[in-house]
Amino acid sequence: MLVQLKIIGFLLVVLALLHAAFARYFNWRAEFAAVSLINRQMMYVHTFFVAFTVLLIGLLCLTSAPELVGTPLGHRLALGCGVFWLARLAIQFFGYSTQLWRGKRFETAIHVVFSLLWTYLSAVFLWVGLN
Template sequence: MEIHLKIIGVLLILLALVHAIFPKYFNWKEELKSLSLVNQQMMSIHTFFIALIVFLMGVLCLTSTHELVETKLGKTISMGFAVFWSVRLIFQFLGYSSKLWKGKAFETIVHISFSGLWIYLSAVFWMNYLN
């Protein structure tokens, strides 16, 4: 289990860092122009804080692996992470329209890859909590 939590730690840190390219990749400067200033800024600020919490989850998995596996608090944290990533998995299918990826090779690969990542994260955290 510890090796999986270490792998997850690295993956989550990488995922957090990928958030840095979102504004440019998704052309937020142009795409968000029609929004009010508060909504434009909320997009940027919320993206930053999502990236921060994902980064901190990754750091916790890397630096406190043994505690996550062996302590009651670690199991409770794992349960919280399991719920978080399980809900994220559900939103992968219910929150995004299939029109965004169906029939598009790159977008389909991204959709499938992230679905697999959310499944892996959810499964490892649930297994750690339940064992």
């Protein structure tokens, strides 16, 4: 399980860093031009904090995998992370419209890749948290 947590740590750090490109990739400048200042800034701030949280979870896995696996507090933290990523997996299917990806090769591939990633993260964290 230690190796799995290290792999997860690496993947989450990469995912957190990818958030830096969201505004440019999704063309937020043009997309949010008509949105009020508070809504535009909330989007940027919330994206930052999601990325920051993902980064911290990744760093926790990279630096404290033995503690996650071997201590009661580690199990509770892992269980919390497992519930977090399980909720993210549910949102993948129930929070986003299939119109965003169905029939589009690249978007479908991204949907599948992230569905598998959320499943992997959920399974490992729940396994650690419940054992």
